[in-house]
Amino acid sequence: MQDKDMVNDVLSMVNASLTGYAMAIAESNNPQLRQTLTQIRNADEQFQFQLCQKAIQKGYYKPAKEADQSAIQQYRSQLSS
Numbered sequence: 001m002q003d004k005d006m007v008n009d010v011l012s013m014v015n016a017s018l019t020g021y022a023m024a025i026a027e028s029n030n031p032q033l034r035q036t037l038t039q040i041r042n043a044d045e046q047f048q049f050q051l052c053q054k055a056i057q058k059g060y061y062k063p064a065k066e067a068d069q070s071a072i073q074q075y076r077s078q079l080s081s
Contacts, residue, residue, distance in 0.1 A: 004060040007051065011061070014048045 021041035028034040055061035067075075 003058075004055075007055050007058075007060050011048065011051060011055065014044055014051070018044055018048065 018041060021037055021044065025034055025037045025041065028037060052061065056063060
């Protein structure tokens with residue numbers, strides 16, 4: 001397996017786990033469990049960000065083109081109305 005494939009697989013798995021943590025946090029009624037899940041999610045988000053930055057540096061991943069300010073403002077207006 002190529003390094004690029006492994007990195008992309010790990011990113012995919014971490015992204016899936018972040019979705020799972022978000023659901024578990026939203027449904028948790030126990031404050032201690034909620035806090036623990038939030039800490040784990042935050043650590044995974046940091047790991048995902050760092051791995052994504054490495055993937056970009058190595059050319060394994062190319063992020064989407066940044067939106068221009070007019071597009072951002074248009075979406076912001078649509079969402080706030």
